[in-house]
Amino acid sequence: MLSSREEIVETIRKSGHRATSQRIVVYEALWKAGSHPNVSEIHKYASKSDPTISLATVYKNLQLFSEIGLVREMGFRDGSMRYDPDVDFHINLVCNKCGRIEDFDCISLEEIAPNLIQKVGFEVQSHNFEVRGICSRCRS
Amino acid sequence: MLSSREEIVETIRKSGHRATSQRIVVYEALWKAGSHPNVSEIHKYASKSDPTISLATVYKNLQLFSEIGLVREMGFRDGSMRYDPDVDFHINLVCNKCGRIEDFDCISLEEIAPNLIQKVGFEVQSHNFEVRGICSRCRS
DNA sequence: CTGCTTGCAAAACTTTTGCAGACGG
């Protein structure tokens, strides 16, 4: 996570884009909105800092963040997109009953599929590892 | 893959559902529609066998197939759902440039995350492991 | 100043739903 406002501004600028107040608000809302939020949850939190921010702006900026690697897009069952600000490799345990998503740390992608580039010539940019089932809370 | 029509009929019946002609057409279209098709591609192929089949029926049956384990749903970046008839554990290499999806066999989920149930009490039902990047064809 | 960004509203899509009629078992 980029913690200070200066760090966020710098990262956005380095990617060749403008550090507008809305961009910073959306980035901060990503973390405040809880675990793996969808767009409307992010918009809800962004609205607390900037009540006039539009949903379209949230969409446009999340798309930008995804392109510059600040967030990971997760296509979701209910037809909406969810966003994971943790871009490091991990498993998302998605509960089919309550919808809650837990993170689970596992061995690295390099250990799982050694030499992906050498073997099939694929250059890795991002990943999304979902395991669906029933979480402990719903099973008991 | 369930190869003969009788095998498909039997599998659907065993799950407690009726083996209608539309169901069989949708299942066969899943394989004919190429690798990881979306709903409209599946509908297009299903229409070749049954020109009057409706999109709603394709949706309803894909949802059923997913519930009874005949297909794996993949939430996708473009907002549409894609379907993978290969339900065994593997990595989907998705090219960000051309959109093509290759399968990559890797070690088992049990080897990646041993004792998922024992450790966090999570009961695995399905999985979706996507790695995005640039494929060999687009890199050269 | 320049042109990237925003906000608004409409458009474009994907997916779901309700219901009368069809048909599988």
Add this chain to the structure above:
DNA sequence: CCGTCTGCAAAAGTTTTGCAAGCAG
């Protein structure tokens, strides 16, 4: 025959787009 399933059309969502006005650099 009964109850599930289909087709249609409309509804419900989500995401994208065009454009005038507003700001960042």
